[in-house]
Amino acid sequence: MAKYWWQCLSCGNRPAWLTVCHSRSIAAFIWDELAPSGWDQRLLRPKCKCRRNSLRITYRFRRGDPEKISINYIVGLGPDGDYLPMLWETFRHSRPRTPWIDFKYQKGRSPWGLTKRVVLEKVWLARLLRAYEHAAGVAIVTPPNAGLSGRTKARRTTLA
Ligand SMILES: [Zn+2]
Numbered sequence: 001m002a003k004y005w006w007q008c009l010s011c012g013n014r015p016a017w018l019t020v021c022h023s024r025s026i027a028a029f030i031w032d033e034l035a036p037s038g039w040d041q042r043l044l045r046p047k048c049k050c051r052r053n054s055l056r057i058t059y060r061f062r063r064g065d066p067e068k069i070s071i072n073y074i075v076g077l078g079p080d081g082d083y084l085p086m087l088w089e090t091f092r093h094s095r096p097r098t099p100w101i102d103f104k105y106q107k108g109r110s111p112w113g114l115t116k117r118v119v120l121e122k123v124w125l126a127r128l129l130r131a132y133e134h135a136a137g138v139a140i141v142t143p144p145n146a147g148l149s150g151r152t153k154a155r156r157t158t159l160a
Helices: 026-034 113-117 120-134 144-159
Strands: 004-008 054-061 069-076 083-092 095-107
Touching: 026 069, 026 083, 026 095, 026 113, 069 120, 083 120, 095 113
Parallel strands: none
Antiparallel strands: 004 054, 054 069, 069 083, 083 095
8 A cells, every 4th residue: 555645846845644634544535525525626736834735645656666656636436336436647756747647446435446457337437537637627538529520621621
């Protein structure tokens, strides 16, 4: 189980976990605070004592791994019963401009699934991607119709 902590990207401050949120673990934070908020992404960038909203949940892939990873966005579906599939956008501190997408799940407040392979109903994948696009304000999937009309437009232009 990875260890998660809050760390400021501006000043490096690492405040105690419970001084930043009300839940004892990341899984409890997601289950009891982030999901009920409607996945309010502002909860993932609280204010540091340096007055910047630069605190991020941070972790390592493996214990002892020198590379640190911070979380930009977390969106999830449901939950369906206690099964909560999620999409995380993260970045490695060595290449902060390169976002990574990480599919994860948890069961209730158990963090067990955070390190396991996620299995999704096909329609959930599209829903997760849409939730992510909404939260991050980016498009990662071109709607099929947009591509078609783009091609049609190009063809017309060529013919004209
Ligand atoms: Zn700070």
